[in-house]
Amino acid sequence: MMLDNPADKYRPFVAVDLPDRQWPNRRLETPPQWCSVDLRDGNQALIDPMDLERKQRFFDLLVKIGFKQIEVGFPSASQTDFDFVRSLIEQDRVPDDVSIQVLTQAREHLIDRTFEALEGAKNAIVHVYNATDPVFRRVVFNVDKDECVQIAVEATEQIRKRMEAAPETNWTFQYSPELFSTTELNFAVEIVEAVMDTFAPSVEAPMIVNLPATVEAATPNHYADQIEWFCRQVKHRDSLIVSLHPHNDRGTGVAAAELGIMAGADRVEGTLFGNGERTGNVDIVTLAMNLYTQGVHPELDFSNITPIMREVEHCNQLPVHPRHPYVGDLVFTAFSGSHQDAIKKGMAERRANPEAMWEVPYLPIDPMDVGRSYEAVIRVNSQSGKGGVSYLLEQEHGIELPRRLSIEFSQVVQEVADRTGKEITSRMIYQAFADEYLEQNEPFALVGHRLSSEPDSPRVHLEAQIAQNGERRTIRGEGNGPLAAFVRALAAEGQDVEIIDYHEHSRGQGADAEAVAYVEVRIDGEAVFGAGIDESITTASMNAVMSAINRKLSTQAPAANVTAESLA
Incomplete structure (x- = not known):
């Protein structure tokens, strides 16, 4: 049961003393270094961890997207991970410009096993960590600060020697003070500097210091303050690649990463679509596409996002939510009538000026940039309005309804949507339009017509054959054009x-x-719409008039002939 006063049980996060913080005034103008941790951190969070085949498929996908740093496993903790790392190296599956990263705890036998897995690698990042948070020091490991530093230093020394003994590999060292965001900042700097003293990074050969929000415990601005404070205080900052590893416990992992980069970080570790322990890792796809919407290319290629999503779903055996930013099946889809109307108008303006900056309401990016078509941008259900109905008729069937007719016809579709309670497809919408307007051929139908005119005369003479309840007869009229002549011919017949x-x-x-052709006519004081289609514009316009007459004469309500069964 939730407490009446949660402050009795939970303490608020203590803010960083940084009154002159600079990050709020900065912009994201370049992408960070990206490191995918799908194959290790993400894999650990799966109900059914990936086998070698799924791992290889995922690795190949990450390479294709453009990742240059890929954490491939925890080889000292898993035989499957060890075998996968060996297969990548022995089968030469790693491109020359890609570094594989592996994780190890700060224990001698685990470090030895890690280097055994990496033997023969071209480019490798060895990532060692130990927990620095005060609760972990006290409760989990029962060590004081000095003992915690000693663990990190001894592991760093061992890794440095193992790297020096294998110069054929291009090594990078990475250290994480695990649970950085809940560690005392002074102590975080102290332990990182002790590690730096041991490894001796340089500007030419920097090491990575990874600052994880292992459990997200505060708002993103606090994490940014911590990153900026750390970058100011740590010595030899130019010998470090400052990396972020935000988790998503508070649901703000993406924001924390973005603000952390603004605060001075160089690199981000995360997963595609945010898979990870608890509520997940930071979502690299969202981060990358957020940059893209600001005019910054992320240097990752999501030009064909749907196959990427399907491959990740296969490998993770987890679905991607249909409303997931940028990639979900429904993220570029509008059901709301007001949204549809705004999108329809924005797309029309876009067609008129395709080279202009992207400014389409409710669509932060052009769906085509990520391989999506416009076909599913607007879909119709009971929440939709005239804009969505008109858009689908125009885009998929070439029917461009006049505004007043659009309003009337949307009520026809609305009635069907309300009655069925289901989504109405574009095919169903077109069938409803055909039933309501195009196929209204009783009691009157146009059989044929012939036009003639006198030389140098604007007058048109019309002779038309119509059928009334199946009985044919000829009507005649003249006017300033074919449609005027047709109306006069009808008037002559009453x-x-x-x-x-x-x-x-x-x-x-x-x-x-x-x-x-579309007409709005007045019959017995009532305005009625009609529509017609034909190879001849003259025939189409006459059919539209006949459609309107038949709709007026019909004893049925406008939508009475439109049923759920007829549209299914």
Whole structure:
């Protein structure tokens, strides 16, 4: 049961004394060094850890994306990891510009086993850690500060000697004061500097110091303060690559990483889509694409994001949430009517000026930049409006509804969506449009027509054959154009029709192009819409008038002939 006063049990995080902090005024203008830890940290968090085949597939994917540093395992703790590292090296599966990273605890026999796994590697990062947090020192390991420093120093010395004994490998050393974000900052600097004194990094050959938020315990601004404070205080900062390893316990791992980079960090460790222990590691895809939306290329390639997601889902045996930033199946999809209307207008402006800066409402990036099409940007359900319906008709069926007709037809679709309670597909929308407007051919239908005119005269003479309840007859009329002549011919037969509004456009291109016509007419004082499609614009416009007449004469409600079964 939640406590009435949680302060009796949980203490607030103590802020860093950094009144002149600089990071809030900085911008992210270059990408950090990226290190994927999917194959170790992410793998440890899986219900079913990856076998060698899935690990190899994941490694190949990371290389293809563009990672230059990949943590491939914990070879001293797992035979599967040991065998995988050996297979990468022995089968020459690691590109020359990629460094493989392995993790080890600060114990002599585990370090020996780690170097055994790495024998013959071209480029390798050896990552050693020990817990520095006061609770871990007291409760888990029962060591004081001096003993904690000694553990780190002895492990560093052993690693340095093993590296010197294998000069054929291009080695990089990495040290993590585990649980950095809950460690006393002065002590974090003390233990890192002791490690530096032992390893002796230089500007030309720096070491990595990784500062993990192993358990996210404070707001992202506190983590940024810690990083900036550390970077100011630690000696020989130019001999260090300061790395971040944020976890996501508070749900702010991405923000913590971004602010940490602004605070001076050079490198980020994380996983694709944030898989990891508890609530996960920081999500590198989101971090990278956040940079991309600000005009900074992350130097990772997510041009075809869906196959990447599917491969990660296969390897991790975990689904990616459909609303996951940038990659989820629904992140570029709008069901809301107001969202759809804004997107529709933004896309129309974009088509008119495709070289302009990207400014489409509700879409932070162009879906095509990550290999997504526009087909699923707008989808229709009971929450949708005219904008979504019109967009799908236009994009997938070439039907460009006039605004007033769009409003009317959206009510037809809305009724179906409310009745079925399901998503309405573009095919269903088109069928509803055809049922409601294009296939309204009773009681009147246009059978054919013939036009003629006198030389130098604007008047058009029309002779048309119509069918009324299957019985054919000929009507005649004249006017300033074919449609005017048709309306006069109908009037002569007792069917008074007044054209209020008219729109037309082509659908398709070349020999297969069709004409689409829309009319709004007044019959007996009531405004009615009709639509027609034909190879001939004249025939399409006449069919539109007949559609409107039939809809007016129909004894059914406008949507009565549209059923869930007919659209299924």
